Amino acid sequence: MxxxxxxxxxxxxxxxxxxxxxxxxxxxxxxxxxxxxxxxxxxxxxxxxxxxxxxxxxxxxxxxxxxxxxxxxxxxxxxxxxxxxxxxxxxxxxxxxxxxxxxxxxxxxxxxxxxxxxxxxxxxxxxxxxxxxxxxxxxxxxxxxxxxxxxxxxxxxxxxxxxxxxxxxxxxxxxxxxxxxxxxxxxxxxxxxxxxxxxxxxxxxLMYWALGNGWSSGQWPRPGQDLVTGGSVRYAIYRTADGRYLSAAPLEDRFWHRFLALIGAPALAGEPDERIVRTEVERIIASRPAAYWRRQFEGQDVCVSEVVSLEQAVQDPHFKARxxxxxxxxxxxxxxxxxxxxxxxxxxxxxxxxxxxxxxxxxxxxxxxxxxxx
CATH class of the missing domain: 3.40.50.10540 (Crotonobetainyl-coa:carnitine coa-transferase; domain 1)
Incomplete structure (x- = not known):
């Protein structure tokens, strides 16, 4: 061609x-x-x-x-x-x-x-x-x-x-x-x-969502306080017991409920205070090493990924297969x-x-x- x-x-x-x-x-x-x-x-x-x-x-x-x-x-x-x-x-x-x-x-x-x-x-x-x-x-x-x-x-x-x-x-x-x-x-x-x-x-x-928030409602986003800037427990980075990190983005309810079930805290789905939810999720994730969470989330639809180095990323079997x-x-x-x-x-x-x-x-x-x- x-x-x-x-x-x-x-x-x-x-x-x-x-x-x-x-x-x-x-x-x-x-x-x-x-x-x-x-x-x-x-x-x-x-x-x-x-x-x-x-x-x-x-x-x-x-x-x-x-x-x-x-x-x-x-x-x-x-x-x-x-x-x-x-x-x-x-x-x-x-x-x-x-x-x-x-x-x-x-x-x-x-x-x-x-x-x-x-x-x-x-x-x-x-x-x-x-x-x-x-x-x-x-x-x-x-x-x-x-x-x-x-x-x-x-x-x-x-x-x-x-x-x-x-x-x-x-x-x-x-x-x-x-x-x-x-x-x-x-x-x-x-x-x-x-x-x-x-x-x-x-x-x-690239800042379409932030501009939309500001222009439509006067709610200009702030670091660490909005949905994709670290303000949501459903879009956050969590530290594991061995000092590694998980990126968790179970934004939709179906992902969120499954995520909570897999970490052993399904009751948190009904907790209205997000500060309490975040503190508990952080505690649970920090109680186990990254390898445990890799096994726990393997094959599950929960939008959770381990934070890896660039060197590790280029060895990922998916990217190699592509x-x-x-x-x-x-x-x-x-x-x-x-x-x-x-x-x-x-x-x-x-x-x-x-x-x-x-x-x-x-x-x-x-x-x-x-x-x-x-």
């Missing part, structure tokens, strides 16, 4: 995480992604731990792309980029607003030579607004959108999240969605467009590790199971030759 993005050419000016994740997804669906790097390369190449010449992070995010070195301030290199832009379908960039315009590579300039171009700009705060030029990272995105304020520990202080939600759920994924929408619209209308992807704007979407770690990325010195799972269905992906990330500038001559042929 032909991949859905076969024949689509992407010029990727981005570095680090949001843009590279976006173009990785496009590449996995068949797009030809040309990564335009400065002479020193994407900063991600220098991260630790190493995987061959580059970092493991870089290899995971740039599998299957092609690399060309360019100096965007040099006239000759900029002319090369313009030549590539004439034949491109998509541009992805994540500079601050105004940078690409100063380089003469903004949407308006490129659209004059290629009206069908889809130009995706990923920024923290969008192309306009009082914060448009402000520097920030994922932790800042989450702080400024109220997300971090709802993630509090036992002492009431916000906890640093383990996932880069702003970069990925606010940046990379919306960029892919809108690029695909723009491709569909181009099919119908024949023209491309400029996509303004703001990572902070898109984080608010084959999500079967594909591989290979380094130029022959090292191999599982490729990053991406949200692209297997039917849309290449049948090549082992693919390398590009070395810096590896495809410069190849792409120059193709441009001359074109």
């Amino acid at each position: 032909t991949q859905p993005l076969a024949g689509i050419k992407v010029l990727d000016f981005s570095t680090l995480l949001p843009g590279p994740m976006c173009t990785l997804i496009l590449a996995e669906a068949g797009a030809d992604v040309i990564k335009l790097e400065r002479a020193s390369g994407d900063e991600m190449r220098g991260y630790e731990p190493r995987f061959g010449e580059d970092s493991a992070n870089f290899a995971l995010l740039n599998r299957g792309k092609r690399s060309v070195c360019v100096d965007l301030k040099a006239d000759a290199d900029r002319a090369r980029v313009l030549a590539l832009a004439r034949e491109a379908d998509i541009v992805v960039e994540q500079f601050r607003p105004g940078v690409m315009q100063r380089l003469g590579l903004d949407y308006e300039t490129l659209a004059r030579i290629n009206p069908r171009l889809i130009y995706c700009s990923i920024t923290t705060y969008g192309q306009q607004g009082p914060k448009a030029s402000k520097a920030a990272h994922d932790l800042n995105f989450q702080a400024e959108t109220g997300t971090l304020g709802l993630a509090a520990g036992a002492d009431g202080a916000p906890v640093v999240p383990p996932t880069l939600t702003g970069d990925l759920a606010g940046g990379a994924y919306p960029a892919v969605v809108n690029i695909l929408l723009a491709l569909r619209q181009r099919d119908a209308q024949g023209r491309g467009q400029h996509l303004d992807i703001s990572m902070t704007d898109n984080l608010f979407t 084959g999500i770690f079967d594909r591989e990325v290979v380094s130029r010195d022959g090292r191999v590790m599982p490729a990053l799972p991406v949200p692209v269905c297997a039917s849309f992906r290449s049948d090549r199971m082992r693919v390398a990330a590009p070395t810096l500038g590896e495809h410069g001559a190849e792409i120059a030759g193709q441009a001359r042929e074109g």
Whole structure:
């Protein structure tokens, strides 16, 4: 089966995480992604731990792309980029607003030579607004959108999240969605467009329930006090006797009643004071080790899971059976590790199971030759 993005050419000016994740997804669906790097390369190449010449992070995010070195301030290199832009379908960039315009590579300039171009700009705060030029990272995105304020520990202080939600759920994924929408619209209308992807704007979407509470009833959620922020005994984390943890989310009555029966406390279903219920559930769970509770809940419909490490999670027989770690990325010195799972269905992906990330500038001559042929 032909991949859905076969024949689509992407010029990727981005570095680090949001843009590279976006173009990785496009590449996995068949797009030809040309990564335009400065002479020193994407900063991600220098991260630790190493995987061959580059970092493991870089290899995971740039599998299957092609690399060309360019100096965007040099006239000759900029002319090369313009030549590539004439034949491109998509541009992805994540500079601050105004940078690409100063380089003469903004949407308006490129659209004059290629009206069908889809130009995706990923920024923290969008192309306009009082914060448009402000520097920030994922932790800042989450702080400024109220997300971090709802993630509090036992002492009431916000906890640093383990996932880069702003970069990925606010940046990379919306960029892919809108690029695909723009491709569909181009099919119908024949023209491309400029996509303004703001990572902070898109984080608010993830807070739909909290916004609904606040807007409809004035009940703005608080950390540790609402349904999914730790305020419910039916959606909580419980410590076991051996210092491990269970995540328990038996929200619906049928799950809740079964959960209480399995821990030996069915009478708690009729207790109206949730503080009493929580104290008793905590006591019961803390009286037995995690292994006991694994056996007790095995095969039961109660929405209870043990909190495991990432190392344990990737060994889970379910994920292995799904084959999500079967594909591989290979380094130029022959090292191999599982490729990053991406949200692209297997039917849309290449049948090549082992693919390398590009070395810096590896495809410069190849792409120059193709441009001359074109």
